[in-house]
Structure formats: structure tokens, C-alpha cells
Amino acid sequence: MSEVLLEASRLTKRFGGLAAVNDVSVRLELGRIHAVIGPNGAGKSTLTNLLSGDLAPSTGSIVLGGADVTGWTPERISRQGLGRSYQKTNIFLPFTVWENVRLAAQSRAPRAASWLRRASSFADTNARAERALELAGLQGRRDAIAGTASHGEQRQLEIAMTLATEPRVLLLDEPLAGMGTAEAERMVGLLQRIKPGHAVLLVEHDMDAVFALADRLTVMVNGQVIASGTPAQVRADANVQSAYLGEEHG
Numbered sequence: 001m002s003e004v005l006l007e008a009s010r011l012t013k014r015f016g017g018l019a020a021v022n023d024v025s026v027r028l029e030l031g032r033i034h035a036v037i038g039p040n041g042a043g044k045s046t047l048t049n050l051l052s053g054d055l056a057p058s059t060g061s062i063v064l065g066g067a068d069v070t071g072w073t074p075e076r077i078s079r080q081g082l083g084r085s086y087q088k089t090n091i092f093l094p095f096t097v098w099e100n101v102r103l104a105a106q107s108r109a110p111r112a113a114s115w116l117r118r119a120s121s122f123a124d125t126n127a128r129a130e131r132a133l134e135l136a137g138l139q140g141r142r143d144a145i146a147g148t149a150s151h152g153e154q155r156q157l158e159i160a161m162t163l164a165t166e167p168r169v170l171l172l173d174e175p176l177a178g179m180g181t182a183e184a185e186r187m188v189g190l191l192q193r194i195k196p197g198h199a200v201l202l203v204e205h206d207m208d209a210v211f212a213l214a215d216r217l218t219v220m221v222n223g224q225v226i227a228s229g230t231p232a233q234v235r236a237d238a239n240v241q242s243a244y245l246g247e248e249h250g
């Protein structure tokens with residue numbers, strides 16, 4: 001097993017009488033992509049919201065980078081090393097691609113940097129932004145106005161902005177949503193590039209991408225985990241085939 005960066009144990013989230021997430025445990029390891037799949041309403045977004053701190057669990061615990069972060073605010077969890085890409089909501093459309101990534105990198109700069117350290121932290125911020133731009137494959141589009149970028153490029157930009165904060169754990173909520181074949185292939189390449197230095201949780205409906213990328217798969221239905229394992233194990237699971245995957249990957 002590789003280094004465990006996030007361990008969520010027995011998470012449950014109730015909304016009134018509904019357990020949207022019901023006794024779910026997930027482990028994220030460095031250099032591994034853990035995909036969570038399941039039909040609409042299975043609880044995938046709720047699980048992501050629990051891990052990012054956007055929702056507090058009803059019961060269960062989350063350990064991130066060795067610290068128990070259960071109940072922490074999203075800001076504090078982010079400072080502890082977790083990055084989450086929000087679908088487009090963080091992009092400043094009138095700014096260039098580079099300016100967006102630079103701003104995201106800046107949000108990570110030490111708050112109390114003294115004037116003496118200003119020059120070096122400026123260089124650090126630029127270096128962080130440059131690395132993120134390159135990982136996301138957007139160097140050639142740095143001067144494009146974000147609002148004029150294609151849908152696929154905007155999704156790459158969201159990920160670049162998340163990478164610019166240098167998270168070790170990344171939560172990606174449907175990064176391929178709405179993409180054509182070429183854009184989807186580019187995004188799969190991007191995710192393969194970022195995998196080595198990160199632990200990634202991938203929520204995605206595109207099964208070709210999931211099976212191309214995932215080292216581990218967790219299948220949720222109605223808030224519960226019905227199968228978890230390697231893609232081969234999950235593919236062979238009769239419950240999963242009948243509940244979710246259908247014939248295509250059987």
C-alpha cells in the first residue's frame with residue numbers, strides 16, 4: 001500500500017430521514033486515483049462535500065495528512081492539503097488563463113509575509129502558478145481570456161487553479177462532464193499527469209475514463225457502498241453489473 005493521505009471512516013450524512021451517505025469508508029493514497037461511481041442520487045456529491053468540509057458528517061471521521069479534520073471548515077481543510085475543483089464557479093471570466101491561475105496560487109501565499117520576503121514569495125507564487133499551468137496543459141493558452149476559452153479548457157483551468165494551491169489530495173467532481181471525445185481524451189491525459197504527486201478522488205459518469213484511470217473503485221447505490229476494489233474486481237462483481245454497469249463493461 002502506498003502512503004495514505006486521507007482516510008474517511010464510516011461516514012454517514014442524514015438529511016431528515018434520508019441517509020444520503022450511509023456508513024461509507026474511503027481511503028485515498030498517494031499516486032492513486034480512487035473513483036467513486038454510482039447512479040444519480042447515489043450520494044457521490046454528498047460524499048465529496050463531506051470530505052471537503054462543505055458538509056459536516058452526522059457520524060464518522062475523516063483523517064487528512066495525519067490530522068483528524070472531522071468538522072473542520074473547508075478553508076482549514078484546504079490549508080491542511082485538500083484541493084477541490086468547483087465547476088467553473090471560481091473562474092474570473094474577464095481575466096486571462098494565467099491571471100486566474102496566478103490568483104489561485106496567491107491565495108495560498110503566506111498571509112503574514114513581511115515586506116522583506118515579498119520578492120521571494122512573489123517568485124514562489126509565480127513558480128507555483130507556472131507548474132500548475134504546465135500540469136494542466138494550458139501553457140499555450142496562458143494569454144487567452146478565460147471567458148473565451150472552450151468548455152474543455154475551462155475545466156482544465158479549474159484544475160490548474162486547484163493545483164496552484166499545491167494540494168496533496170484532490171477531489172474532482174465530474175471533470176469530464178459535457179465533453180466531446182477529444183476534450184475527454186485531453187482530460188484523461190491531464191489526470192494521468194497529476195496522479196503521481198497526488199491522491200485523487202474522482203467522481204465521474206464516463207465509464208471509459210473511469211476504467212482507464214482508476215486504481216480503486218467504490219460503487220455507491222442509495223448512499224451505500226455495494227462494492228469496492230480494483231477495477232477488475234468491481235467489473236466482475238455481479239451486484240455491480242446488475243445495479244449499475246449493465247452489459248457494456250461486464
Ligand SMILES: Nc1ncnc2c1ncn2[C@@H]1O[C@H](COP(=O)(O)OP(=O)(O)OP(=O)(O)O)[C@@H](O)[C@H]1O
Nearest residue numbers: 015018019020038039040041042043044045046047
Ligand atoms: N441538501 C440536501 N438536502 C436534502 N437532501 C439532499 C441534499 N443533498 C442531497 N440530497 C439527497 O441525497 C441523495 C444523494 O444525493 P447526491 O447529490 O449526493 O447524489 P449523487 O450521487 O451525487 O447524484 P448525481 O450523480 O445526480 O450528482 C439524493 O436523494 C438527494 O436528493
